[in-house]
Amino acid sequence: MPRFFINKDASAPAPGDLFEITGDDARHISSSLRMKEGEKLILCDGAGTDCLCAVESVGPTVAVRVISLSKSAGEPPYRAAVYQALVKGDKFDSVVQKSVECGAASVTPFLSSRCVSRPDERSAGKKAERWRKIAAEAAMQCGRGAIPGVGDAIPFSEAIKAAVEADIPLFCYEGGGESLREVLRRERPGTVSVVIGPEGGFSPEEAAEAAAAGMKTVSLGARILRTETVAQTVLSCLSYEFET
Amino acid sequence: MPRFFINKDASAPAPGDLFEITGDDARHISSSLRMKEGEKLILCDGAGTDCLCAVESVGPTVAVRVISLSKSAGEPPYRAAVYQALVKGDKFDSVVQKSVECGAASVTPFLSSRCVSRPDERSAGKKAERWRKIAAEAAMQCGRGAIPGVGDAIPFSEAIKAAVEADIPLFCYEGGGESLREVLRRERPGTVSVVIGPEGGFSPEEAAEAAAAGMKTVSLGARILRTETVAQTVLSCLSYEFET
Numbered sequence: 001m002p003r004f005f006i007n008k009d010a011s012a013p014a015p016g017d018l019f020e021i022t023g024d025d026a027r028h029i030s031s032s033l034r035m036k037e038g039e040k041l042i043l044c045d046g047a048g049t050d051c052l053c054a055v056e057s058v059g060p061t062v063a064v065r066v067i068s069l070s071k072s073a074g075e076p077p078y079r080a081a082v083y084q085a086l087v088k089g090d091k092f093d094s095v096v097q098k099s100v101e102c103g104a105a106s107v108t109p110f111l112s113s114r115c116v117s118r119p120d121e122r123s124a125g126k127k128a129e130r131w132r133k134i135a136a137e138a139a140m141q142c143g144r145g146a147i148p149g150v151g152d153a154i155p156f157s158e159a160i161k162a163a164v165e166a167d168i169p170l171f172c173y174e175g176g177g178e179s180l181r182e183v184l185r186r187e188r189p190g191t192v193s194v195v196i197g198p199e200g201g202f203s204p205e206e207a208a209e210a211a212a213a214g215m216k217t218v219s220l221g222a223r224i225l226r227t228e229t230v231a232q233t234v235l236s237c238l239s240y241e242f243e244t
Numbered sequence: 245m246p247r248f249f250i251n252k253d254a255s256a257p258a259p260g261d262l263f264e265i266t267g268d269d270a271r272h273i274s275s276s277l278r279m280k281e282g283e284k285l286i287l288c289d290g291a292g293t294d295c296l297c298a299v300e301s302v303g304p305t306v307a308v309r310v311i312s313l314s315k316s317a318g319e320p321p322y323r324a325a326v327y328q329a330l331v332k333g334d335k336f337d338s339v340v341q342k343s344v345e346c347g348a349a350s351v352t353p354f355l356s357s358r359c360v361s362r363p364d365e366r367s368a369g370k371k372a373e374r375w376r377k378i379a380a381e382a383a384m385q386c387g388r389g390a391i392p393g394v395g396d397a398i399p400f401s402e403a404i405k406a407a408v409e410a411d412i413p414l415f416c417y418e419g420g421g422e423s424l425r426e427v428l429r430r431e432r433p434g435t436v437s438v439v440i441g442p443e444g445g446f447s448p449e450e451a452a453e454a455a456a457a458g459m460k461t462v463s464l465g466a467r468i469l470r471t472e473t474v475a476q477t478v479l480s481c482l483s484y485e486f487e488t
Contacts, residue, residue: 073466074466074467098473101467101469101470101473102467102469102473102477103467141468141470142467142468142469142470143466143467143468144467179488180484180488181484181485181488219488220488221483221487221488222317222318222387222487223318223345223346223347223386223387223388224385224386224387225345225346225386226345226385226386229342229345229346229476232473232476232477232480233346233476233480236476236477236480236481237480237481237484239465240424240425240481240484240485241425241484243465243466244423244424244425244463244464244465
């Protein structure tokens with residue numbers, strides 16, 4: 001069933017409520033999905049509640065009435081924050097899309113010493129806007145109960161400072177570390193963070209800084225994964241271990 | 245260290261042997277990597293053996309001498325065959341690249357009832373050639389001990405007939421099934437197959453045919469993964485469970 005998110009400023013939904021869907025979502029419902037009166041869709045309140053709704057009218061705005069509420073099934077029982085070093089070209093687009101599909105609660109770009117991509121302020125703003133749109137689209141498409149946030153780019157040290165607060169703070173490093181399985185089998189986390197370097201990896205100094213701050217350095221096995229592959233792989237293992 | 249594969253018709257390598265690297269690999273060594281005499285690289289025999297070599301001369305062909313042999317570390321202790329329904333645009337490129345990185349032994353495209361992409365013979369040949377090149381590049385980049393094969397497109401029924409021979413024959417179906425974790429925690433497989441549908445999923449008839457043939461229908465959790473996301477997710481879980 002098609003899913004849409006309610007505007008953040010809407011009040012908490014209840015059965016019988018009427019909602020008006022506008023803008024791109026309304027166009028998508030009328031022109032692409034060609035939905036008609038009486039057909040059903042899900043409005044998600046972005047806070048973990050799905051509202052089953054019936055379409056009442058279709059036009060430039062689409063009116064829908066809430067039939068019943070249920071808990072969103074698409075949210076993992078843990079919050080996983082991805083911290084991904086800025087990467088070249090459109091690779092970050094793919095990291096955002098795959099992270100959302102695979103259960104990330106947020107994706108935050110950061111700048112480390114070997115980052116080749118160093119956008120200026122204007123292009124950084126444009127990119128952040130595009131990533132937030134990709135996150136919203138992916139959340140709707142895969143059935144999330146909330147749209148994961150995409151943060152603005154921060155320096156490496158700030159990323160570590162935030163990431164280390166998680167119950168399981170993972171620092172992915174090709175220079176070695178414990179196996180991901182060993183780390184995940186020790187405890188059932190409420191929060192996880194996943195810190196991933198750029199194409200050229202982390203410098204040994206950065207790896208030492210992360211370890212000193214309390215990050216758990218993990219290895220993802222014998223093969224060298226591309227940077228844009230790592231988030232999906234780690235999130236898939238989290239879901240496998242704690243969600244299914 | 246840079247890795248290259250020996251031509252298939254080369255004899256089994258031994259320390260002291262001299263190999264000549266030609267074509268794209270030679271150009272890559274001389275022009276991109278700018279390697280010099282005495283520098284080291286790895287030649288992989290594609291059958292699980294890595295040869296540590298020293299460069300002896302660089303030119304249109306590059307001569308290297310084998311110093312020592314070791315077992316390739318990048319091959320999983322199981323053989324995972326991916327069967328992926330043909331998908332639109334360049335999504336199959338990404339499936340091949342990610343599958344190789346994440347440990348697949350082979351990737352075979354197939355045609356099911358809801359496949360939108362149905363290339364004619366000429367374009368199918370061109371695509372297969374591109375996918376084999378992507379597989380070879382990914383194998384070198386991530387440190388595989390063999391180049392996974394990419395098969396020609398086959399009908400759905402043939403894919404099932406081949407896939408069902410694996411110790412764990414997984415049929416990924418959004419219509420439900422056992423959780424992947426339950427299935428993988430029951431036995432340590434020698435061979436696994438992973439059958440993945442197109443954008444529109446499998447038809448209920450195809451799911452029934454697969455189950456009747458003996459495939460294990462598995463669910464990948466509450467979120468609907470895009471078809472091009474599934475192979476990497478399942479392969480990552482296999483590696484997590486059996487490899488690290």
